[in-house]
Amino acid sequence: MAEGQVIDGIYFNEVWEDAGLDEGTKKLTPEKIEKVINKVLEGETGARLKVYVDTCVHCGLCSDACHYYLSHDKDPTYAPVAKVKQTMWEMIKKKGRVSPTFMKRASQIASTQCNVCMRCAMYCPFGIDIAYIMSVVRRICHFLGITPLYIQDTAHSHAVTMNQMWVKNDEWPDTLQWQEEDAQEEIPTLRIPLEKEGADIMYSVIGPEPKFLAQLLYQAAVIFETAGLNWTMPATPGWDNSDMAMYTCDNEIMGRVKRVHFETARRLRVKKIVMGECGHAFRSIYDRGNRWLAWKMHPVYVEHAIEFYYNLLKSGKIKIAKKYEESVTLHDPCNVMRGRGLYEMARYVVNEMCADFREMEPNREHNYCCCAGGGVINCGPPFKMTRMLGNRVKAEQIAATGAKVCISPCHNCHSGLEDIVSHYKLGVHVKFISDILYEVMEKPGAV
Amino acid sequence: MKRLRIGLLIGMTALAWVMVSSSIPAYSQEDITSLKDEAFGKGQRPPAVFVHEAHNEKAEIEDCNVCHHVYKNGEKVEDESSEDSRCSDCHNVKKGYPTRPLMKAYHDLCKSCHQTKKVGPITCGECHPRKAASSAHEAEEGH
């Protein structure tokens, strides 16, 4: 790494090797760049981008919102507005006549130095949505074929399998059947109902669950079984609610994946979709994917796991046997807190489950980003240090609570926090709500 | 090139400043009269400088009713004048109707004439100088 390296007059605050960016950049020509930038700016952006660019007074007030900026000792190149300066302003000013090296750097900024967490939108007095501007930059990079390799591969997976992890069509129902069998050892009557048309709820998860985190499917099944709910899971593609194409801004694939998800719910005639503890998937279902498809809101109600657990605890369908003793803190994931305002419900759930809950500061909408979301963790190992160095403030924030367990009701946050916890040697366990809920709930059906 | 342009700009600005400011006169011994109307009470600005004799002489005003007018039914009465009464007798300070409020009456009367004749002060500071002495002359010099 050569921090502070200047290549062709463009300042790289970090330099990593990524085949997607490096090889992709080699294939670029100035003509192609100009054409694509203008195509996207003229064809796909409108009042918002224009007004955002014309309204920004370059005041720098957004800086303190960004964990990258704070973690890099206030290095100005990481400030949200600085990211716009190094990308979109220049593209607009030069009418797309920017160099391949510039575009490579722009892609690096938009894809790996911004989690599109939208914290800065709450710090800009004008409410300028820099995450949106970064998404436009990513969109341009998508058309130019300069997206970091790992996340591009994930977008390819979505395109082929409609899930995030190249899970093949048989592997999904097969995994559910194994989980069902395992769970029956604990609760003999437990069933994971596949393709049950007319069920009340379709439960959807993200690709990594069947691949690496099957215990989450197990725990969810136990919760559904114990609460006595009429639920189902699809056996076909459409089971995965995740969407990395949303983050590479391959909007067409994002829309295709979301369409399959909602049409699967409709095919199964369910009244609502309950989704696991994932943030970006919620954003894609609730905000980005549905909109691209012209659904103003989700066409079938989508209940995030936090709201789901909240309702189960509130209604007494799930009861707590014994509260969790270990001290816990709660990380507020951007997509369900800033994105859906579930922070009070999350606190209710955590307080019901745990005896010793400690708030992080700042919290709720103002919580620091995990630095993994927005597709950044999905850019893979080449950019791991971007996340570690870029989120020292998160480590400090967690450490300050003194809690032994950090609850993170989001997959990306979860993985990102685990990395941070280990990099900064915090000695904290990162858990999902369901990890603890499963542990402390009453299970009358268990043998 | 750039330096040249900036130099030119500075030079022109200075020239403009000199030209406009050159009307500052030397101190004069003449008596000064002002339009200090008791009706105003304590105004925000000093009363307008107005050297009655000098002004009329310079402006070649002989009829009193050019300023000390009398209006009847909205028409100016040609051969009547009102120098025996105070302006504020007709022009209320606050309430305008039916006549103009006092300040507006002054402003309109003075400025409209100055505008028509293209002489005399028309900006605030010319009639209401911070430093009465110097600006009074300025006001007069303008004639």
Next chain:
Amino acid sequence: MVNMESWDWDTQEKTVSDTNGWKDKFEWVEEFQASPDGEKVAAIVKTGEAEFSVCVNGEAWENTFDKCWYLRYGPDGRLSCIVSSEMEWTVAVDGQAWDQSFGYVMEVKFSEDGKNVCAFIQQDGMYGAAINGEPWENLYSNMTNFAISSDGQHTAGSVQTEPMDEGDIFKFQSGIFTAAVDGKAWDKTFVNVWNKAFSPDGKRLAAEARMTLYDYTIVVDGVPWSEIYSCVWEPIFNPKTGAVVAPVKVGASWTLAQDGKTMWNRSFVQCWQQIFSPDASRVAAVVAPKYGKWTVAIDGEAWHSIFDDMVSDMVFSPDGRRLAAVGKNDYDYSVIVDDTVWNGTYDMLWQPVFSPDSQNVAIRAEKQGRQTIVMNGKPWKQECEQVWDPVFSPDGSKVLIRSIEGGRYIRRVLPTTELTG
């Protein structure tokens, strides 16, 4: 088509099976499936420790399996289930497993007459399809979007034709996917191939494809349309002319294109799920004339009734003159027929069913946990635990209603007039 004349259209009401007793017999009873003619009700049941079977009208199949799932009646009334024994999977039809078994079996699809049962299979990590247990000769390392022809004699999937190392995005972008029909892949490959449609005679295949990361078009028998779009949705064949029709995105809006030429002179914010009328004279699609506003467009003319959430389950009447669909606002589903929304909303609605004479529309509906049949906007007086889709008699005078009431599975044949009032 299935011969419905031979069904019992005379018995007014009979309890076919009291499923309450099933729970005593079996420790585990899954959801019920009713046969098309209503004479049978079936469910997957647990017959012993790690032993499953299918119970039909109270009697379990003789054969038991380690696992059973996806129990479905075919149109001809035969009952299929995906079953596993000794770590191998296959399909059991009326209790009889296919001779050949596979590593896994997923989707099962039936021909229109029900005679052919087709399945999406995996064998030794390779993927393909099987018809009545007979698999493709060639299997592929990956397959998605399984499709069958209406006669069930042809099957197709989107397949990967070349190996790709994990994360090799450049290889992927060079195009290593295509469609395979009956196990034979097209010559030309694409970045992606998705939903496919067979021509009515089963001889041709059309599919959605992506040529680069962002150039989309429709491919017919391996030959892409000359037009490139920013996105496309699933194609269908005109049942009479054989032309291929698909929604395409031009600029920021969607419209229908036929064989690469724009078909409608109007475009929409969204347009999909297009269907032809039986005589192929009309084509309808679900459209969003405005963002977040959904309706039906027939031949490019949008209806006036608008729904905020979605419109789905369109169906043409047999004479092609009428069209019914389901619309949703917030939590409420409604039926919309010929641009008129029925009074009354429901918590759930299934697909509308036209009578053979196209005069009546009936639908399975649920409200507050109770299900019933609604015809021409009027709910049937009986509320049930569950009903199945209504079936009209061939002459349209009667309706077959299959329901579960108080745990009893009941088959009713009612005069259509009883429901229409």
Next chain:
Amino acid sequence: MHGLYNFVRGPLAWVAFILFVGGTLYRLIAMLVIARKKDNVVFDYFSLFYGLRSIFHWIIPFANRNSRQRPIFTIVTFAFHICLLAAPILLLAHVLLWDESFGISWWTLPEGVADIMTLIVIGGCIYFLWRRLTQPEVKFVTFASDFVILAIVAAPFITGFLAYHQWLGYKFWLILHILAGEVMLVAIPFTRLAHMIYSPFTRAYMGSEFGSVRHARDW
């Protein structure tokens, strides 16, 4: 002098106001038209209640987190903006001009107060200049145009202040003051000063998204 003064006070002022009003309307209408055409979702998610709720939280000092984090900046910027708007609009001399031209008038500030407000605006400009020159995160995103804009804003107040106090060259400063004011008026719709026009909309849109879609607070 009459000619020059009357020119800047008359036709030029007309030009400036027409460009200001026309430019503002043009920018607003252009924004709405392009939003209709290409960003229609903006209207679909717009909520008057949540838009106003958001604006409310951002026009009250210390009602949002960022303003509490930066007390000095908050005080300066609020004082600056209030004075920037209030001083010219409520200035006695300006109101007299309105009255003289159109017979309309309104309440005015005592001149001494307006004088202090002018100094606050000039002080604000100096503070912003200082930030641009010294604060790395601001310096990094500062362009020459930012200084020009700052100068455009400062100029009417500096010249106005000098003219009001009539120290040296009263009429020179007065005319320059009028010119500077006209330049600023014209600059509002055509430079980043357009944030004056746009910010209620961007704020309200973000407030709508946060309030009615996200059920979260944006302050």
